[in-house]
Amino acid sequence: xxxNIRIGFFLAxxxxxxxxLWTTGLIIFVMVLTFLNLVVISGILVGLLQGAVDSMRxxxxxxxxxxxxxxxxxxxxSPNIIELVSAVPGVDMLTSRxxxxxxxxxxxxxxxxxxxxxxxxxxxxGINPTQEDAVTGIASKIIEGSFLAEGDYDKIxxxxxxxSQYIPIKTPGLATLDxxxxxxxxxxxxxxxVREVTVKGILKSKVDEIALxxxxxxxxxxxxxxxxxxxxxxIVIKVKKGVDPVSVRNELILRGVDKxxxxxxxxxAQPQAFKDIINTFKMLGTIFSSIGLVVASVTIFIVIFVxxxxxxxxxxxxxxxxxxxxxxxxxxxxxxxxxxxxxSVVGLALVYGFLMPRFAxxxxxxxxxxxxxxxxxxxxxxxxxxxIVATIIAGYIPxxxxxxxxxxxxxxxxx
Amino acid sequence: MIETKNLQRSFKNGDVETQVLRGIDFTALDGEFIAxxxxxxxxKSTFLYQMSLLDEPTGGEITIDGHNTHTMDERERMKFRxxxxxxxxxxxxxxxxxxxxxxxxxxxxxxxxxxxxxxxxAATALERAGLGSRLHNLxxxxxxxxxxxxxxxxxxxxxxxxxxxxxxxxxxDNESSRxxxxxxxxxxxxxxxxxxxxxxxxxxxLAGKIMQMDxxxxxxEVKNRG
Numbered sequence: 283x284x285x286n287i288r289i290g291f292f293l294a295x296x297x298x299x300x301x302x303l304w305t306t307g308l309i310i311f312v313m314v315l316t317f318l319n320l321v322v323i324s325g326i327l328v329g330l331l332q333g334a335v336d337s338m339r340x341x342x343x344x345x346x347x348x349x350x351x352x353x354x355x356x357x358x359x360s361p362n363i364i365e366l367v368s369a370v371p372g373v374d375m376l377t378s379r380x381x382x383x384x385x386x387x388x389x390x391x392x393x394x395x396x397x398x399x400x401x402x403x404x405x406x407x408g409i410n411p412t413q414e415d416a417v418t419g420i421a422s423k424i425i426e427g428s429f430l431a432e433g434d435y436d437k438i439x440x441x442x443x444x445x446s447q448y449i450p451i452k453t454p455g456l457a458t459l460d461x462x463x464x465x466x467x468x469x470x471x472x473x474x475x476v477r478e479v480t481v482k483g484i485l486k487s488k489v490d491e492i493a494l495x496x497x498x499x500x501x502x503x504x505x506x507x508x509x510x511x512x513x514x515x516x517i518v519i520k521v522k523k524g525v526d527p528v529s530v531r532n533e534l535i536l537r538g539v540d541k542x543x544x545x546x547x548x549x550x551a552q553p554q555a556f557k558d559i560i561n562t563f564k565m566l567g568t569i570f571s572s573i574g575l576v577v578a579s580v581t582i583f584i585v586i587f588v589x590x591x592x593x594x595x596x597x598x599x600x601x602x603x604x605x606x607x608x609x610x611x612x613x614x615x616x617x618x619x620x621x622x623x624x625x626s627v628v629g630l631a632l633v634y635g636f637l638m639p640r641f642a643x644x645x646x647x648x649x650x651x652x653x654x655x656x657x658x659x660x661x662x663x664x665x666x667x668x669x670i671v672a673t674i675i676a677g678y679i680p681x682x683x684x685x686x687x688x689x690x691x692x693x694x695x696x697x
Numbered sequence: 698m699i700e701t702k703n704l705q706r707s708f709k710n711g712d713v714e715t716q717v718l719r720g721i722d723f724t725a726l727d728g729e730f731i732a733x734x735x736x737x738x739x740x741k742s743t744f745l746y747q748m749s750l751l752d753e754p755t756g757g758e759i760t761i762d763g764h765n766t767h768t769m770d771e772r773e774r775m776k777f778r779x780x781x782x783x784x785x786x787x788x789x790x791x792x793x794x795x796x797x798x799x800x801x802x803x804x805x806x807x808x809x810x811x812x813x814x815x816x817x818x819a820a821t822a823l824e825r826a827g828l829g830s831r832l833h834n835l836x837x838x839x840x841x842x843x844x845x846x847x848x849x850x851x852x853x854x855x856x857x858x859x860x861x862x863x864x865x866x867x868x869x870d871n872e873s874s875r876x877x878x879x880x881x882x883x884x885x886x887x888x889x890x891x892x893x894x895x896x897x898x899x900x901x902x903l904a905g906k907i908m909q910m911d912x913x914x915x916x917x918e919v920k921n922r923g
Contacts, residue, residue: 605779
């Protein structure tokens with residue numbers, strides 16, 4: 283090891299070992315906050331949307347969604363497709379859905395002829411409740427009443443955004459049903475078919491595809507929309523643990539499913555606007571991180587500058603007795619590295635040992651998503667590396683500034 | 698041997714220039730113990746700093762063992778200070794976060810001595826100064842006299858050609874001062890060249906030669922008997 287580095291380490295190690303614990307602790311605390319500022323702020327920004335992405339995946343698309351081609355009314359030859367999908371290696375379970383635009387009508391029994399009908403447009407989804415719940419866990423989203431069960435004919439479950447009482451502020455253009463709760467009778471209009479059903483349960487979700495939809499038994503709904511041939515609109519696939527959805531999607535395409543349906547992974551199925559927002563938030567996260575990095579650099583610059591300034595006399599003595607300026611610079615660089623590495627290690631432990639599990643267990647209740655903390659290990663390590671590099675530079679510059687001063691002036695405290 | 702010719706040092710403060718050293722011709726032979734005396738502001742410390750290469754003169758020449766220091770860059774001056782000189786400052790100038798033995802070992806480590814031998818040499822120097830039981834004490838755990846003895850140990854551990862001491866007893870009580878001067882005399886007996894600035898006549902008399910300075914010049918040079 284070069285001599286100057288050895289001497290620099292010798293000086294730094296002893297300076298740190300014999301420094302005041304409070305001072306060292308305070309500097310490391312500032313570095314931890316800086317690290318968290320680098321990782322957590324952008325992590326929450328991205329996590330805010332990641333929460334929405336995760337919800338969309340869990341509650342609606344699952345890992346892969348096979349849906350109707352844009353120019354078709356349904357997935358042709360669905361029973362065979364379902365059979366084919368079931369046979370693809372890596373597929374754990376699936377559920378199929380019928381989907382049709384409809385209008386819901388509430389208070390039709392009490393409405394006078396002169397009253398305006400209480401209508402709300404909604405997509406009705408015909409499902410197999412057992413399979414649907416197995417794939418998406420949708421039953422856990424029930425906040426009133428209960429979820430559908432086999433044999434629940436003429437029963438419906440409504441998404442919360444279809445009901446006035448769950449929308450705190452009236453949104454122009456969003457028609458909702460008034461005075462509807464569990465047990466209420468509503469009418470559904472699907473094409474020319476009109477049917478009275480009973481509200482069995484109400485779902486609450488931050489995913490629009492759930493919150494703005496109504497759910498009925500598929501076996502009943504398919505006859506209402508004339509699909510007794512079993513052709514469905516969506517097939518939702520959950521892959522086995524550890525299986526990459528992309529590989530299953532590719533296998534489905536290889537087997538020709540894309541000829542009759544759109545095959546998308548959960549990521550591909552996200553609306554473009556959603557992807558744009560994610561990218562925007564990532565950009566914002568990067569901007570905040572960059573500011574955090576500058577703040578970190580300035581902080582460590584001030585710490586080292588004040589440290590070197592108050593020790594100017596000793597720096598002069600070191601130079602006076604023949605210690606190379608480079609060795610003294612290294613000692614400050616080593617001290618900076620110690621502060622940055624300690625701050626990063628404590629920060630990493632906090633992020634992965636406490637904050638991430640905590641946010642995963644108790645997501646932040648944002649209006650449109652359950653925000654989690656997103657901190658991919660590679661990205662976080664990269665940021666920690668950036669912080670260390672910035673700290674080294676920020677530690678080196680002030681040390682160099684002080685060391686360059688005249689030796690005797692430093693010893694005598696002259697300016 | 699150290700020799701100065703027409704050595705000058707002035708300081709500028711705005712338009713005002715103060716001439717502190719006004720052309721000093723001086724020679725110190727190997728093994729000499731020289732005390733520089735003079736009233737406050739006479740320029741004795743400034744003269745010491747020029748000779749010990751801690752400062753750069755504004756005029757004149759310094760030659761040490763035939764090397765003209767005028768042509769040296771800072772790197773060479775630093776090497777010279779490390780290998781040829783030892784320093785004892787008035788306020789001990791020990792590094793507070795290093796123990797006594799570490800303070801003494803530091804210049805040896807910088808000279809690329811292996812750690813073990815540097816520490817052994819440092820311990821020997823401290824033992825000679827009567828600090829064998831205080832090797833691992835921090836400066837804050839030592840008295841002023843002990844700190845100055847650590848400072849002397851640091852100055853001599855690497856066996857320098859010349860030992861420079863700037864008012865080494867100024868901050869010490871009589872007993873400690875006598876102890877320090879005893880060490881200096883002992884070093885001198887063993888052939889160490891010492892140049893010491895002091896304002897205490899009692900201790901100056903222990904040197905082989907006393908030089909009196911006034912107004913930036915050497916005004917007298919007296920050899921002590923014995």
